[in-house]
Amino acid sequence: MIERTGTRKYTVADLYKEAGHLVREEMGAMKNKPLSPAEETKSDELAKLISKMVLKEMKIA
Numbered sequence: 001m002i003e004r005t006g007t008r009k010y011t012v013a014d015l016y017k018e019a020g021h022l023v024r025e026e027m028g029a030m031k032n033k034p035l036s037p038a039e040e041t042k043s044d045e046l047a048k049l050i051s052k053m054v055l056k057e058m059k060i061a
Contacts, residue, residue, distance in 0.1 A: 012055070019047035 023043045028035050035043065 015051050016048050019051045020044045023047040
């Protein structure tokens with residue numbers, strides 16, 4: 001997770017990056033082996049979609 005340190009402001013790009021990392025990590029754990037480049041790309045797209053949905057629900061973006 002992103003740790004809050006000081007007064008640093010986080011951007012939507014930071015959210016996408018962290019969400020992508022978490023989704024890749026979970027998908028790799030479910031698969032029990034590293035993801036292929038195509039799977040990594042798809043997991044990044046999934047993470048971005050989920051992030052957009054969360055931001056929309058929070059009425060931030």
